[in-house]
Amino acid sequence: MINLKNIKVISFDADDTLWQNEKLFRKTECDFCKLMAHYIEPTKALKILWNMEVKNIPCYGYGIKAFVLDMLEAALKISKGKMTAAETKQIINLGKKLIKSPIVLFEGAENTLKKLSKKYKIIVTTKGDLLEQENKVYRSGLIKYLRHIEVMSEKNKTSYVRLIKELNIKPKEFLMVGNSVKSDILPVLALGANAVFIPSQFTWFYEDGDASKIPSKNFMKLEKISQLIKML
Amino acid sequence: MINLKNIKVISFDADDTLWQNEKLFRKTECDFCKLMAHYIEPTKALKILWNMEVKNIPCYGYGIKAFVLDMLEAALKISKGKMTAAETKQIINLGKKLIKSPIVLFEGAENTLKKLSKKYKIIVTTKGDLLEQENKVYRSGLIKYLRHIEVMSEKNKTSYVRLIKELNIKPKEFLMVGNSVKSDILPVLALGANAVFIPSQFTWFYEDGDASKIPSKNFMKLEKISQLIKML
Structure with missing residues (x-):
């Protein structure tokens, strides 16, 4: 359970929240596997790509540019060094298409932020590529409800401690809402702040985590973002 | 001239400051041109690369990952679609090498930050890729003198206004030190804050600007970072 009367700042994760x-x-992964289909079968191509992503996180971090470089390196491996210039170009174009994809808000997201922003300080806390994430927030049309956008290189306890310090509040006054057990829930609970988990239909394999064993102190699970309005 | 007794926060640009x-x-540009030398002469290759960089800024922003994707796209153009997989790999490796390059501090940089941090709040304000810039600050060994690292997607007036607001100070209490007229000096002076320009031996063509016509109000030019100690 969450002690709601303490909450001053509600921080939303962005992607998939x-x-x-x-x-x-x-x-895009599907498109990549199709492009590689004349070298290798799709499930194997996907596995090589996923391994490349994890291997390169310390070097490249998160975001689409990192993902494009991962696809290129995976394609070099898959094609055993036979990848064509046309394939290199197609992979670069997959990345540009992904960067320019329109933002599709989840049902109820805008209304929830609108209502909650009348009572709470609302911010977005996201991980990844700075320009990419800022652009998505601007293009989402949600900026008018936000008091701050925080882009972290990693969503770990240290990053959240610094954010809460900069917000000039106590951990118990902070509520994080997100779809990743690993990035939005566990580090936030670990420092005594509050977290609401809203699972999404798709979650990146790297962010998967088991929410069933999380103790209920400072924690809740909801099905839909709009349920926050009733709760708060 | 700068009214020194007002200064509370000194913000240093990172790269080339x-x-x-x-x-x-x-x-790395030289290495790229060498790699392309069997297609085209180096000056032409460089021009195509520079044009690609500027063209892709709105899509990719700044930093090494963007630069690698620019090199790949430039190589596709230079080779007229004949680039080999080996060349794709070599370009990716040029990027990884650049990401892992050791940090070479300018003479006097550490001592200057050390001395000034006893009297002022010192921060770093830089532009570009979040993970890349944070990693450079950590690897520089300068983190112990810093109270904050601000990575901006663009160093414009809006970004500085937000930073100064978050620092909870007045513009006249803020001093920015950097090597780019465009990013470190003009937007800072435009909002009534102070700026010290320290030209560096190499400046990216995109950041070049004429400092000779800047009025002296709130502004100074120094030759070396260590001169700040005497000044402040």
Whole structure:
């Protein structure tokens, strides 16, 4: 349970909490596997790509540019160094298409932010590529409800401690809402702040986590973002 | 002239103000031109690469990952679609090498931050890729003198206004130190804050600007970072 009367700042994760994101990456993965189909079968291509993504996180971090470089390196491996210039170009274009994808808000996201912004300070806390994430927030049309956009290189306890310090509040006054157990829930609970988990239809394999064993202190699970209005 | 007794926060640009950066990019550009030498002469290759960089800024922003994707797209153009997989791989490796380059501090940078941090709140304000810039600050060994790292997607007036608001100070209490007229000096002076320009040996063509016509109000030019100690 969450002690609601303490809450001053509500922080929303962005991708797959406010709008669709992972679905677009899945579509791009499919396109990549099709492009590689004359070298290798799709499930094997996907496995090589996923391994490349994890391997390159310390070097590239998160976001679409990293993902494009991962696809290129995976294609070099899959094609055993036979990848054509046309394939290199197609992979670069998959990335540009992904960067320019329209933002599809989840049902109820805008109304929820609108209502909650009348009573609470609302911010967005997201991970990944700075320009990419800022652009998505601007293009989402939600900026008018937000008091701050925080883009972190990693959503870990250290990053949240710094954010809460900068917000000049106590951990118990902070509520994080997100779809990733690993990035939005566990580090926030670990420092005594509050977290609401809203699972999304698609979650990146790297962010998957088991929410069933999380103790209920400072924690709740909801099905839809609009349920926050009733709760708060 | 700068009214020094007002200053509370000194903000340093990172690349080419605290440490060498552009020199490494120049070296990588040379390596790229060598790689392309069997298609086209180096000056022409460089021009195509520079045009590609500027064209892609709205899509990719700044930083090494963007630069690698620019090199790949430039190579596709230079080779007229004949680029080999080996060349794609070599370009990706040029990027990884650049990401892992050791940080070479400018002479006097550490001592200057050390001394000034006893009297002022010192922060770093930089532009570009979030993970990349944070990693450079951590690897520089300068983090112990810093109270905040601000990575902006663009160093414009809007970004500085937000930063000064978050620092909870007045513009006249803020001093920015940097090597780019366009990013470190003009937007800062435009909002009534102070700026010190320290030209560096190498400046990215995109950041070049004429400092000779800047009025002296709130502004100074120094030759070396260590001169700040005497001044402040």
